[in-house]
Amino acid sequence: MPSLASLQTTTMKTLPFLLPLLLIVSLIPSSFSRALSDSEFAFIARRQLLHLHQNDDLTDGYESNVKLNFTFENSGIRRAYIAFQAWKSAMYSDPFKTTQNWEGPKVCDYGGVFCAPSLKDPKLTVVAGIDLNHADIAGYLPVELGLLTDLALFHINSNRFCGIIPKSFSKLTLLHELDVSNNRFVGPFPKVVVSIPSLKYLDLRFNNFEGELPSELFQKNLDALFLNNNRFASYIPETLGSSPASVIVVANNKLSGCIPNSIGKMYNTLNEIVFQNNNLAGCLPMEIGMLGNVTVLDIASNNFNGVLAKTFKGLGKIEELDVSNNMLAGFMSDDVCRLPGLKNFTFSYNYFNGEAESCLALKGKDIVIDDIGNCIPDRPKQKSPSECQPVVNRPVECSKSKCGGPKPNPPSTPKPIDDDPYDQSPVNRQRPPLPPPVVKPPVHSPPPPVYSPPPPPPVYSPPPPVLSPPPPIVRSPPPPVPSPPPPLVHSPPPPVPSPPPPTPERKVNLPPTIGFKYSSPPPPMFPGYS
Known part of the structure; x- marks a missing residue:
């Protein structure tokens, strides 16, 4: 087995700080973790973002600095090996041993990894898909995953991955489906996904993205x-x-x-x-x-x-x-x-x-x-x-x-x-x-003159012009204090008071039929990546 000291330098710098936090989060029952208060969630999110270096990205020629003793089928498989070994080092719990065979240069035999002929050169075999759905793996996504430039499908739903989506995902120019749902990712909306040119399917549900x-x-x-x-x-x-x-x-x-x-x-x-x-x-x-x-x-x-x-x-x-x-x-x-x-x-x-x-x-x-x-x-x-x-x-x-x-x-x-x-x-x-509540007007309060000519004004008030509206009601005669205004008015109605919230619980679950045809499909066979 070759030494991976050079390969793991980047990931191991953050791992000692991250492991205690990941262990705490992994021990929280799923139902309880959904009920975290905003302050508790904010604390966990800050810790993750602090130790995972949001701005980390792959440098040009990164893979050329990694020294390996294996001989690989082609450069794409070599880059995939570097990515998978870095990712395995960023996992600390794999209860179903999904990645147990992630060893050696034959990456197409790795669990959850699927290969296909390259779109650029059909004579070359490359890693075209990853499906680790429902593996319950805990860890995070290292920047080295950006080396998988032939990847068309990336499915990791229903695991315990946390942290962020690395900026290096912008290099996955052939990525068609990205499903990171039902994990523990945090931070603002991962804008890196907007820069992936071939993306058609994006599933971020059931995480802790915010903003x-x-x-x-x-x-x-x-x-x-x-x-x-x-x-x-x-x-x-x-x-x-x-x-x-x-x-x-x-x-x-x-x-x-x-x-x-x-x-x-x-x-x-x-x-x-x-x-x-x-x-x-x-x-x-x-x-x-x-x-x-x-x-x-x-x-x-x-x-x-x-x-x-x-x-x-x-x-x-x-x-x-x-x-x-x-x-x-x-x-x-x-x-x-x-x-x-x-x-x-x-x-x-x-x-x-x-x-x-x-x-x-x-x-x-x-x-x-x-x-x-x-x-x-x-x-x-x-x-x-x-x-x-x-x-x-x-x-x-x-x-x-x-x-x-x-x-x-x-x-x-x-x-x-x-x-x-x-x-x-x-x-x-x-x-x-x-109908509005019936309120009988007081006897001494005459009805407002809506359709009939206004009553003669008092002697001290000059008669209004023929084309002018009648004087305001409040002047002739003054309405009594307890008399309510007419229920139907021609002026814009006042703002509607907010009623109490509905009786049923507002916490709702989506019907299982919503998006049923997109319920994390199995990985395709990748003939021509179709």
């Missing part, structure tokens, strides 16, 4: 993007609509702000999108109705308000639609309930105050519709009137909203009300809003 999502991420030519169950906390970039991905899942993070209007640009490519359990708010953009190829749309457990735009009837292929646990209101229309492909529609725990008869008629006919926890008259398990009244009788005007609504038209071309995608005028409803 902002880079706008460049959604401009990358990805087909599937899984970011759920991390600690990302930022707005969703406006570049979301530039993504060609068919599946995007950002559930169970700390994202805030609105869904960008640019989402409508994804109508040709998007099949599944999941925003579940974040801190997103505002009105839902009417451009969602342009997503005619979407089969799964999940915005549950956020703080969305307003109504569902009439454009939602454009979701012609939708199968799973979940808008539950928000502050949505208005009338659930026939257009939504009768979407042709709909199999499961959940709009529970909102403030909807009516639903079309079709929504009720479709229940039990190969479709699941859940409407509990709303404000719908004559339906079981609804909110109380005291919970509903502040929201139902003061609707949000999404057409004027800066978040989710369309840009207002110039004053010279007023928008007809029939063209407002958020309009739910009474002619489009089968049930009226909840």
Whole structure:
């Protein structure tokens, strides 16, 4: 066995400091580690980032400085040997002995390693894939992995790798699939993955990444993007609509702000999108109705308000639609309930105050519709009137909203009300809003003169001009203090008070069908890397 002193110099510098921390983290039960407080997590993350040197990268000609006694089939296999030996030195626990045979120059025989003819020269054999899924290996990723320049697939999900994704991954120019899900990686979003030119599948879910999502991420030519169950906390970039991905899942993070209007640009490519359990708010953009190829749309457990735009009837292929646990209101229309492909529609725990008869008629006919926890008259398990009244009788005007609504038209071309995608005028409803509490006005307080000419002014007040509005009510006569204002006003309604959070627990788990066709596929046979 040759000496690896030169090979392991870089990794062994950090290993003595890292091992105690890794040992502590590995002993924490998985269920407990998910419940770490923010301060505990921040402490662990800082320790990892401190000892793993975030800025480390491969120097030019790195492998030429490593002295080895073996003879290798080609230079690519030699570089792979250097990378695997450095990686094995960065592992301190391998309970299933997956890497036990990582010895000697025949790297294509190593456990979890797959070789194929080189794309540059089919006569040469190179390492094209790594699959260590579910091996429960503890350790970290050394910079030497950047030597695997022929790699097309890198799957290490369901292990205990921690630290960061090395900058050297930018050298993996042929990498097609990167799956590091269900590990213990930390730090900001690993921007190095944005620089990998051939990447199509990126899976970072179930880690402890944090901070902002880079706008460049959604401009990358990805087909599937899984970011759920991390600690990302930022707005969703406006570049979301530039993504060609068919599946995007950002559930169970700390994202805030609105869904960008640019989402409508994804109508040709998007099949599944999941925003579940974040801190997103505002009105839902009417451009969602342009997503005619979407089969799964999940915005549950956020703080969305307003109504569902009439454009939602454009979701012609939708199968799973979940808008539950928000502050949505208005009338659930026939257009939504009768979407042709709909199999499961959940709009529970909102403030909807009516639903079309079709929504009720479709229940039990190969479709699941859940409407509990709303404000719908004559339906079981609804909110109380005291919970509903502040929201139902003061609707949000999404057409004027800066978040989710369309840009207002110039004053010279007023928008007809029939063209407002958020309009739910009474002619489009089968049930009226909840009536306000009945309060009898005091006898001495006359009703306000809405449609009749104003009463003659007092002698000391000159008559108003014919074309002028009547004097303010407060001047003639003064209303009594206990008299409430009229329930229906023409001025913009005051802000909707935030109701208490929904009764159900906000911690949710994604359905197993979400992204089912991307559930960490087995490594391909690599003929031509296809």
